[in-house]
Amino acid sequence: xxxxxxxxxxxxxxxxxxxxxxxxxxxxxxxxxxxxxxxxxxxxxxxxxxxxxxxxxxxxxxxxxxxxxxxxxxxxxxxxxxxxxxxxxxxxxxxxxxxxxxxxxxxxxxxxxxxxxxxxxxxxxxxxxxxxxxxxxxxxxxxxxxxxxxxxxxxxxxxxxxxxxxxxxxxxxxxxxxxxxxxxxxxxxxxxxxxxxxxxxxxxxxxxxxxxxxxxxxxxxxxxxxxxxxxxxxxxxxxxxxxxxxxxxxxxxxxxxxxxxxxxxxxxxxxxxxxxxxxxxxxxxxxxxxxxxxxxxxxxxxxxxxxx
Amino acid sequence: xxxxxxxxxxxxxxxxxxxxxxxxxxxxxxxxxxxxxxxxxxxxxxxxxxxxxxxxxxxxxxxxxxxxxxxxxxxxxxxxxxxxxxxxxxxxxxxxxxxxxxxxxxxxxxxxxxxxxxxxxxxxxxxxxxxxxxxxxxxxxxxxxxxxxxxxxxxxxxxxxxxxxxxxxxxxxxxxxxxxxxxxxxxxxxxxxxxxxxxxxxxxxxxxxxxxxxxxxxxxxxxxxxxxxxxxxxxxxxxxxxxxxxxxxxxxxxxxxxxxxxxxxxxxxxxxxxxxxxxxxxxxxxxxxxxxxxxxxxxxxxxxxxxxxxxxxxx
Numbered sequence: 001x002x003x004x005x006x007x008x009x010x011x012x013x014x015x016x017x018x019x020x021x022x023x024x025x026x027x028x029x030x031x032x033x034x035x036x037x038x039x040x041x042x043x044x045x046x047x048x049x050x051x052x053x054x055x056x057x058x059x060x061x062x063x064x065x066x067x068x069x070x071x072x073x074x075x076x077x078x079x080x081x082x083x084x085x086x087x088x089x090x091x092x093x094x095x096x097x098x099x100x101x102x103x104x105x106x107x108x109x110x111x112x113x114x115x116x117x118x119x120x121x122x123x124x125x126x127x128x129x130x131x132x133x134x135x136x137x138x139x140x141x142x143x144x145x146x147x148x149x150x151x152x153x154x155x156x157x158x159x160x161x162x163x164x165x166x167x168x169x170x171x172x173x174x175x176x177x178x179x180x181x182x183x184x185x186x187x188x189x190x191x192x193x194x195x196x197x198x199x200x201x202x203x204x205x206x207x208x209x210x211x212x213x214x215x216x217x218x219x220x221x222x223x224x225x226x227x228x229x230x231x232x233x234x235x236x237x238x239x240x241x242x243x244x245x246x247x248x249x250x251x252x253x254x255x256x257x258x259x260x261x262x263x264x265x266x267x268x269x270x271x272x273x274x275x276x277x278x279x280x281x282x283x284x285x286x287x288x289x290x291x292x293x294x295x296x297x298x299x300x301x302x303x304x305x306x307x308x
Numbered sequence: 309x310x311x312x313x314x315x316x317x318x319x320x321x322x323x324x325x326x327x328x329x330x331x332x333x334x335x336x337x338x339x340x341x342x343x344x345x346x347x348x349x350x351x352x353x354x355x356x357x358x359x360x361x362x363x364x365x366x367x368x369x370x371x372x373x374x375x376x377x378x379x380x381x382x383x384x385x386x387x388x389x390x391x392x393x394x395x396x397x398x399x400x401x402x403x404x405x406x407x408x409x410x411x412x413x414x415x416x417x418x419x420x421x422x423x424x425x426x427x428x429x430x431x432x433x434x435x436x437x438x439x440x441x442x443x444x445x446x447x448x449x450x451x452x453x454x455x456x457x458x459x460x461x462x463x464x465x466x467x468x469x470x471x472x473x474x475x476x477x478x479x480x481x482x483x484x485x486x487x488x489x490x491x492x493x494x495x496x497x498x499x500x501x502x503x504x505x506x507x508x509x510x511x512x513x514x515x516x517x518x519x520x521x522x523x524x525x526x527x528x529x530x531x532x533x534x535x536x537x538x539x540x541x542x543x544x545x546x547x548x549x550x551x552x553x554x555x556x557x558x559x560x561x562x563x564x565x566x567x568x569x570x571x572x573x574x575x576x577x578x579x580x581x582x583x584x585x586x587x588x589x590x591x592x593x594x595x596x597x598x599x600x601x602x603x604x605x606x607x608x609x610x611x612x613x614x615x616x617x618x619x620x621x622x623x
Binding site for chain 2 (some may be wrong): 039146243
């Protein structure tokens, strides 16, 4: 690989290996196109971030800008004070941390026995899991069972418990366990260790990469979840950030211009910038976590999933 | 060596009685237990809850007390005047996604594969994965802020070009396009991962060799790259076909409003409004069961076709 890399850089600098003009034109088109794709994915975020720091005057006067002329934190002050956004953030944080922790406990312990080829009943349990990937009770029976039998209505547990094990994630963990060299386990058996010791002392410490990536999968899922929060939660104090953001955006966009004039008369912060600020606040945790997410998501795990 | 677990030596040990096996590996069953309880309580109990699709379920009478009505709820569902519209919207959105969203990540990963400058490639990848991790609520918020008629930037651009604004968010004839556009924006980048992973397994020397033999770019694509992707493409296609009736209710629910509802009502949103909002539990449970069954049949048959055609399939 090192030698091809050298050839490549040489080609870039001097064009040692001859490439037709058609190839070069195609390269330019591909590079430009990919740049446009990349920009189009981040431009909406940049637009909203810039707008959230701008004044109402600038927002109404200019159609588009990346850096506001006059910086203002009014929208954030207003959002934090009145829009219940902080409460939503706190609730989502609790649900995400608790949910992710429980997910990992359930998924790791369930995947471990299934990763043993000798485990009696393995095929039965695996088929039981795979069947749930093909068929499920659906929205209404789940709603009835969770609220009538388990009394989970208006409870955070209704958001946490139904997703404790994702079959897909569990299978990734199982495949990871299967790739751990057998010799480690055999040696421990000879030394008289039982399965619980082997799981906690040998397998878990070796599984840090898969634990990191799968917990990020789960955490992002909990943080972003909206629909369940909407159908199960009733008390406003329990609302998650997504429900909160949704109501802010809906409220302001349905009241529209009339309320904007009202805001201006009262000297209140601009409606548009507040919406943008709330969007930024709700997006921020994901963007902060993104470097970690990218590190663990793209390496290994997906490749493992393809193999599995 | 006498202490060594015989079950480790071979995949199928010489018939050890289950009692002894269980005694030796009781901790494995102990570890399995929480997950097993989870699957029973939260995956299989709702399937049991499907009995209400065959009842006239009333919350006061419960599962046992409600009247059994056989396939009446299904009959009612097929006969509602809404059914053709739901079917058309669901299938319309899904087929548009199959047409535009399915090939998009494949094309994008082929383009990324052509990039030789690794830093450039990685930078592009970093950007295009971001939207996948953003919630649908935020995507919907961004869409509102960009497209709304009063101050959305897109509408200001449209107005400056054509002279009048277009209320994209509330026009039923633009709803399908809006939904597919959102999905393409959000998921195309992340969708490339699986194809790029498959491409990373291709031996680079094959390209070098082919190039020395005088193959051009299209020939490399046609004879090396695409065959390497075939298995993954078939697998993704099976999953897509199986999910043809799953239109992603969170997204559609968020973008739906009173004005575009005629194009926006799909099976999932209908089940939600009839079931949870209007309280017609049995009726919408039947609708949901119909949907799940069709989905399962479609995955299994797509898988069967793929296997017949010599691909590995997924099950």
